[in-house]
Amino acid sequence: MLDVQIHKQFPEFTLDIAFSVKPGLTGILGPSGCGKSLTLQALAGVLKPDNGKIIMDGETWYDSQRKIHLSPQQRQTGYVFQSYALFPHLTVAENIAYGLKGRPREEIRSSVSDWLDLIKLRGFGQRYPGQLSGGQKQRVALARSMITEPKLLLLDEPFSALDQHIRRQLEEDMLRLLGEHYNGIALLVTHNIEEAYRLGENGMLFSEGKVLQQGDRSDVLTRPKSIAAAEILGIENIFPSEFLQVEAPGALSIGEAAFTSPKDHASPQGIAVHAHHLRILRETETNLPNQFTATVERIIPGVRQGMIHVTIGGVSWRIVAEDTSRYQSGDTLTIHIPQDALIPLAP
Numbered sequence: 001m002l003d004v005q006i007h008k009q010f011p012e013f014t015l016d017i018a019f020s021v022k023p024g025l026t027g028i029l030g031p032s033g034c035g036k037s038l039t040l041q042a043l044a045g046v047l048k049p050d051n052g053k054i055i056m057d058g059e060t061w062y063d064s065q066r067k068i069h070l071s072p073q074q075r076q077t078g079y080v081f082q083s084y085a086l087f088p089h090l091t092v093a094e095n096i097a098y099g100l101k102g103r104p105r106e107e108i109r110s111s112v113s114d115w116l117d118l119i120k121l122r123g124f125g126q127r128y129p130g131q132l133s134g135g136q137k138q139r140v141a142l143a144r145s146m147i148t149e150p151k152l153l154l155l156d157e158p159f160s161a162l163d164q165h166i167r168r169q170l171e172e173d174m175l176r177l178l179g180e181h182y183n184g185i186a187l188l189v190t191h192n193i194e195e196a197y198r199l200g201e202n203g204m205l206f207s208e209g210k211v212l213q214q215g216d217r218s219d220v221l222t223r224p225k226s227i228a229a230a231e232i233l234g235i236e237n238i239f240p241s242e243f244l245q246v247e248a249p250g251a252l253s254i255g256e257a258a259f260t261s262p263k264d265h266a267s268p269q270g271i272a273v274h275a276h277h278l279r280i281l282r283e284t285e286t287n288l289p290n291q292f293t294a295t296v297e298r299i300i301p302g303v304r305q306g307m308i309h310v311t312i313g314g315v316s317w318r319i320v321a322e323d324t325s326r327y328q329s330g331d332t333l334t335i336h337i338p339q340d341a342l343i344p345l346a347p
């Protein structure tokens with residue numbers, strides 16, 4: 001278990017972070033400049049907070065009151081960055097072995113050989129980082145950080161410099177390596193919600209130096225609790241309070257469209273609805289609750305799926321559609337919005 005509560009004041013930014021995470025991988029999402037990298041730096045011990053605590057498995061890494069601040073070497077975290085922070089003048093094998101200094105020679109040789117196999121780079125041990133592709137460099141960086149069996153693995157956008165195909169491959173390799181060879185806590189900073197979902201059992205949302213929401217990935221990454229969280233997740237339909245009229249428990253209007261909503265919604269300050277939860281009905285399907293007439297405003301085609309902008313009850317909505325070529329602006333559609341798709345938000 002990692003318990004973090006840290007505060008650091010910069011001239012123009014306040015970092016005020018508190019969270020607890022369990023072993024396994026937690027994906028951290030948040031807009032640019034919200035304090036994700038600073039948080040990882042504080043955990044690694046390269047940035048000293050002004051006050052707070054960092055407790056890893058009962059061991060105090062930082063405690064401002066007790067004046068404890070373990071050095072990066074004492075914490076022995078693994079750290080993988082977006083840019084390949086390998087030592088260019090060391091071979092791949094020497095890079096991987098870096099954290100094992102002082103161990104018996106034979107143990108180092110055999111451990112490095114195992115890791116070269118695990119990252120599918122057998123035969124590459126004597127090459128230099130400059131002779132590797134981006135994906136290969138990141139696999140070496142991962143091996144270098146995991147070989148010491150750190151309690152905490154910090155992954156700061158490790159895929160972002162890679163193209164789509166290599167990125168998916170490296171993600172799969174990382175899932176396999178973490179699943180089979182790692183029992184500690186891993187924190188993965190990413191801008192990609194799908195990546196956070198695929199890789200992490202848990203999720204955390206950061207905004208303006210604070211943790212907005214944390215917990216199980218399907219709650220955090222699909223059921224935001226606030227408007228700010230819904231925006232970070234890129235939920236396509238977000239309606240703040242000025243669009244809403246809550247008539248009674250289980251009945252609310254968005255614009256002029258009257259919805260049946262879950263009865264336990266305690267007067268929401270906003271509503272979010274994923275665009276893929278709206279369904280375009282065929283003519284034969286009728287009389288469902290929360291069924292509305294919509295007018296198509298705009299069509300944005302896509303490779304796998306496109307987006308249709310429609311007006312429902314005087315308000316603009318977005319709908320995911322597999323085949324946008326079937327629609328054109330001005331069309332009238334019948335749309336079903338299941339009541340469970342309405343996510344209540346705090347401000």
Ligand SMILES: Nc1ncnc2c1ncn2[C@@H]1O[C@H](COP(=O)(O)OP(=O)(O)OP(=O)(O)O)[C@@H](O)[C@H]1O
Nearest residue numbers: 010011012013030031032033034035036037038039
């Ligand atoms: N050493 C520093 N001194 C002062 N301000 C800093 C320092 N390092 C970062 N900041 C500021 O703190 C804020 C958070 O930075 P941080 O690098 O943690 O963002 P981030 O969430 O990792 O962003 P990105 O996703 O763009 O990498 C930014 O506004 C940044 O300009």
